[in-house]
Amino acid sequence: MxxxxxxxxxMFLGDAPDQLAAKTAAGVAxxxxxxxxxxxxxxxxxxxxxxxxxxxxxxxxAGCKTLIVGVANRGGRFSPAWIDTxxxxxxxxxxxxxxxxxxxxxxxxxAEKAMEAGKRLIDVRHPxxxxxxxxxxxxxxxxxxxxxxxxxxxxxxxxxxxEQEMRARGMKADFxxxxxxxxxxxxxxxxxxxxxxxxxxxSVEWLTPxxxxxxxxxxEGQGSLFHASFAGVTTGLIHGAQPDALVLxxxxxxxxxxxxPTYPLPDIGLCMERNLQMAQLTNPDARxxxxxVNTQALDASAARKLLGDLERQYKLPAVxxxxxxxxxxxxxxx
Amino acid sequence: MxxxxxxxxxMFLGDAPDQLAAKTAAGVAxxxxxxxxxxxxxxxxxxxxxxxxxxxxxxxxAGCKTLIVGVANRGGRFSPAWIDTxxxxxxxxxxxxxxxxxxxxxxxxxAEKAMEAGKRLIDVRHPxxxxxxxxxxxxxxxxxxxxxxxxxxxxxxxxxxxEQEMRARGMKADFxxxxxxxxxxxxxxxxxxxxxxxxxxxSVEWLTPxxxxxxxxxxEGQGSLFHASFAGVTTGLIHGAQPDALVLxxxxxxxxxxxxPTYPLPDIGLCMERNLQMAQLTNPDARxxxxxVNTQALDASAARKLLGDLERQYKLPAVxxxxxxxxxxxxxxx
Numbered sequence: 244m245x246x247x248x249x250x251x252x253x254m255f256l257g258d259a260p261d262q263l264a265a266k267t268a269a270g271v272a273x274x275x276x277x278x279x280x281x282x283x284x285x286x287x288x289x290x291x292x293x294x295x296x297x298x299x300x301x302x303x304x305a306g307c308k309t310l311i312v313g314v315a316n317r318g319g320r321f322s323p324a325w326i327d328t329x330x331x332x333x334x335x336x337x338x339x340x341x342x343x344x345x346x347x348x349x350x351x352x353x354a355e356k357a358m359e360a361g362k363r364l365i366d367v368r369h370p371x372x373x374x375x376x377x378x379x380x381x382x383x384x385x386x387x388x389x390x391x392x393x394x395x396x397x398x399x400x401x402x403x404x405x406e407q408e409m410r411a412r413g414m415k416a417d418f419x420x421x422x423x424x425x426x427x428x429x430x431x432x433x434x435x436x437x438x439x440x441x442x443x444x445x446s447v448e449w450l451t452p453x454x455x456x457x458x459x460x461x462x463e464g465q466g467s468l469f470h471a472s473f474a475g476v477t478t479g480l481i482h483g484a485q486p487d488a489l490v491l492x493x494x495x496x497x498x499x500x501x502x503x504p505t506y507p508l509p510d511i512g513l514c515m516e517r518n519l520q521m522a523q524l525t526n527p528d529a530r531x532x533x534x535x536v537n538t539q540a541l542d543a544s545a546a547r548k549l550l551g552d553l554e555r556q557y558k559l560p561a562v563x564x565x566x567x568x569x570x571x572x573x574x575x576x577x
Numbered sequence: 578m579x580x581x582x583x584x585x586x587x588m589f590l591g592d593a594p595d596q597l598a599a600k601t602a603a604g605v606a607x608x609x610x611x612x613x614x615x616x617x618x619x620x621x622x623x624x625x626x627x628x629x630x631x632x633x634x635x636x637x638x639a640g641c642k643t644l645i646v647g648v649a650n651r652g653g654r655f656s657p658a659w660i661d662t663x664x665x666x667x668x669x670x671x672x673x674x675x676x677x678x679x680x681x682x683x684x685x686x687x688a689e690k691a692m693e694a695g696k697r698l699i700d701v702r703h704p705x706x707x708x709x710x711x712x713x714x715x716x717x718x719x720x721x722x723x724x725x726x727x728x729x730x731x732x733x734x735x736x737x738x739x740e741q742e743m744r745a746r747g748m749k750a751d752f753x754x755x756x757x758x759x760x761x762x763x764x765x766x767x768x769x770x771x772x773x774x775x776x777x778x779x780s781v782e783w784l785t786p787x788x789x790x791x792x793x794x795x796x797e798g799q800g801s802l803f804h805a806s807f808a809g810v811t812t813g814l815i816h817g818a819q820p821d822a823l824v825l826x827x828x829x830x831x832x833x834x835x836x837x838p839t840y841p842l843p844d845i846g847l848c849m850e851r852n853l854q855m856a857q858l859t860n861p862d863a864r865x866x867x868x869x870v871n872t873q874a875l876d877a878s879a880a881r882k883l884l885g886d887l888e889r890q891y892k893l894p895a896v897x898x899x900x901x902x903x904x905x906x907x908x909x910x911x
Contacts, residue, residue: 376806376807376836377805377806378805378806378836378837379805379806379837379839379840380839435774436773436774436775437773437774437775438773438774439770439771439772439773439774440769440770440771440772440773440774440777440809440810440813441770441771441806441807441810443774443809443810444805444806444807444808444809445806468812469858471711471712471713471778471816471858471859472710472711472712472713472775472778472779472816473710473775473778474778474812474813474816474855474858475774475777475778475809475810475811475812475813475814475816476774476775476777476809476813477809477812478802478808478809478811478812478813479774479808479809479810479812480809482805482806482808482809502710502712503712503713505713505714506713517854520851521808524803524805524808525805
């Protein structure tokens with residue numbers, strides 16, 4: 244079974260205690276506003292995506308096909324109110340897709356009910372597909388991969404902004420999702436950090452197959468080569484993606500690697516050098532085409548100065564994709 | 578459940594068509610001769626470990642606790658004769674441990690029978706344990722890790738030869754297994770290439786815990802940073818092991834990376850440089866202490882010349898562990 248998710252979506256926010264708990268759902272609503280027709284909030288929910296509130300019946304009448312569970316739950320367990328909603332969703336004809344660690348398929352009776360009804364339970368963090376070992380063979384088409392100085396520095400946002408800009412210019416481009424939020428946004432993908440280690444690169448080769456020579460896969464990055472917990476995932480992702488173009492993503496106020504208080508962030512130039520070395524194993528023509536910085540914590544003039552300094556130092560376009568978009572990076576692809 | 582395997586072993590060779598099909602079993606018998614009390618061969622078996630032939634009853638009388646399935650089966654399925662043997666082994670009080678991709682736990686009725694009898698089915702290629710994400714925190718004790726220019730260049734053999742030499746000198750040393758054959762030899766371990774990608778490094782931190790300051794974990798290497806299919810596993814293994822000492826393993830007649838006909842082998846110096854960079858993320862004091870070459874395909878004088886050239890070029894002891902042992906590498910640890 245692939246992770247393919249049918250839209251339109253009804254966004255399930257459950258009893259999310261705050262907006263942060265609904266971060267995944269908010270990302271989906273931001274990038275795919277036309278797919279997200281409504282939100283379903285239970286008692287005690289303090290998150291709001293700004294979408295019309297709908298119950299399950301109203302969502303079906305509006306045309307929703309999948310209930311998206313894009314919310315962090317309390318304590319890793321589904322509460323009784325959630326479970327009741329899931330059962331009724333299947334009764335009403337929804338597929339359900341979840342990005343949580345705990346599985347829809349482990350909710351008592353739900354898998355049987357879904358099977359009888361011909362509906363799907365999609366746990367996007369738990370790939371059920373069998374992948375091949377990577378073969379390293381060059382594929383037609385082009386691929387772009389954002390890589391990071393750390394985890395959570397804007398790689399997914401950068402990839403989606405690039406896809407949007409490329410499509411606006413009439414270029415052939417597809418975002419390829421490698422994590423849970425990205426999968427809901429793309430409607431398909433692979434949670435590469437949940438794949439069996441032998442098949443990391445193979446799963447990414449599957450995700451970014453042969454394509455037209457002028458087609459770009461814009462692949463969602465994961466982790467960092469300098470993150471002591473996750474660099475294996477990043478390595479496999481780079482090798483499988485065979486990127487023609489790399490974009491370095493960075494968050495300038497991060498004091499240490501995420502979750503690792505004793506690990507400093509790498510120097511940007513060193514980070515680019517190591518990522519390029521890694522990428523050139525499977526694509527000798529790989530090169531950096533830009534730098535993408537999350538400058539949210541800086542004021543506008545400090546942000547402009549930082550980006551200008553980076554452009555001069557590395558001779559590459561440097562942008563904040565939120566403040567100013569990514570058009571100068573897309574220019575650099577040609 | 579961990580992969581802990583109780584010895585002594587009865588080695589099950591099934592109907593192995595040739596000696597190569599029993600390669601895993603042969604490795605176990607070579608490195609742990611006192612644990613392997615006998616071999617069980619079915620009709621049509623053309624492999625021979627040189628151990629006394631025993632049926633299941635004789636094996637139990639001799640004291641065997643675990644039936645080791647260290648043989649490649651035909652077509653990925655257990656034949657009826659194998660299944661009958663497995664059922665009778667549980668009846669007679671054996672645990673069964675297998676290194677095959679297909680699982681003992683999927684043999685109809687076997688798991689239920691083992692549970693009732695209080696016996697264990699151990700599929701060492703399929704870790705059932707939950708690991709933590711790596712924390713990158715420095716641990717006491719010392720660690721040595723062989724790394725390779727390619728897969729299957731003698732990393733496990735080198736690690737086992739080093740453990741043997743270190744113990745012979747009265748040093749505190751433990752081989753830490755990361756693959757199926759190694760797990761049977763160590764009696765425990767983790768098949769790191771079968772771990773979920775997010776937990777590669779974490780599983781290796783678990784495998785090589787804090788220890789006495791003068792204790793060496795000699796960790797079994799996997800893959801190669803230059804192998805386009807498996808470098809993610811290698812990266813995670815290096816970061817989790819936090820090696821103080823690295824040994825470069827090489828096979829000089831290999832024409833291309835294993836399974837990848839268009840990928841040449843890396844230059845030895847470059848390979849050492851990249852492995853050292855990778856290791857220094859989690860252990861800034863990491864250094865190479867030797868080179869281990871499988872010179873089986875060379876005659877003695879060509880082998881001696883190659884090793885001498887490598888010693889001069891890289892200023893490190895270079896040995897063939899089969900021809901001459903690894904004592905010069907152990908000397909370099911002090």
